Amino acid sequence: MRRNTIWIRTSVSLLFAVCGFLVPASAQNVGNAPATDHFDYAELTKAPAKARARKNPQEGNTEAALVGRKLFMQHCAECHGATADGGKKAPSLLVDQVQQATPGALFWLLTNGVVRRGMPVWSKLPEPQRWAIVIYIKTLGPPASRDAGAK
């Protein structure tokens, strides 16, 4: 009986220890990346050529930008900010690296996430919805052009 108790305690302790080890190790870079950190955008350049070259099947669909805006507010604004200018957990999407990326590259990033940097994979959203988000992001434009437009 005593042997069984020791076995159970040892097993449970090991399980807790494994997870306890992972918490502090992973907490080192919990969402503290500055919004303009170039490292945040490096992932976009990793999109395979075939993925970068993909055309947005909803290009020119004016309704898609509205759909994309709704989906962005529901799923993305929490981290990237309601105006997509970056938040405490995720970088701005208004910068050149994002705005000049091809729709295919943005779609690839949305699908695959940047798991080690805290961005989940979004392949659970159906493809038409992910393309709509890409269209919406592309309508935001870089800060400079929006400022110029305002003047």
Added chain:
Amino acid sequence: MKTLIAATVFVLLFGAQASRAQESPYMVTYDHYLEEPGNLEVEYFSTFGTQRGGNPFVADWMEFEYGVKAWWTTEFYIDGQSTFSDSTLLTGFRWENRFRLLQHEHFINPVFYMEYEQINDADKILKEVEGHDVESDNAEPNALARRDLNHELELKLLLSKTFNGWNFAVNPLFTKNLLPSEPWEFGYAIGASRPLSLNASANACNFCRENFIAGLDLYGGLGDTESFGLHDTSHYLAPVAAWNLPSGWTVRLSPGFGLNDNSHQVLLRWGLSYEFAGFGQHISSLWGKRQ
């Protein structure tokens, strides 16, 4: 302690925003999607089961699911049950961890699942079916069944793929009662699901087709290391449906049916969940941590 609890409740009610999640409809099968980092999902589930040779029961459980990282989700369960003409009791707790093994999406996406369970024999939530679990195991009166406390380690490999809006998931299961004399037990869960519409509407709406996801759960036991196979095992087929509301609530419903004489004839499950966005950040801010 009271201050801590009060502060946590306050954050839950007023601090954290609702997150409109795209939750899967599965009750038993897992896909490869983890909780968004920093989000807390509070879930309540209930299973009504018929019982030959005993009284029907309602088994309830609460889940607190937290996204530690984009590749790691941890979850705490509290189980209970109420058997008609018998009694109502808490039956134990479970602590589950899921780890995404690959960074990007692949043809098949594996997630490693590890759970510690401390539950007694009166537990009837049937969140998984393993080994030689059969209907008659649950016919024992609660007063007797609750005496046997089990410490179990449960491992799963969650294999999942989403293609053209369809999600397909297969979960082989390996369970070990932590007593050295007990064998490893095996089981499986297979699921398929799809939103009713792949296109979204431009306006937030409760009854849009894209808010509804329907599918199937198929699960059962595969024996153990001493007696592997389908004999003396139970199996279930259960249509599943989820309704994801823009407000952050998800409602799930699943009528399940036993596929052989060892299975409960009917397992009717339903669940209600709510996702709090940025819960981790709000809790950290209570202690003045850097954001």
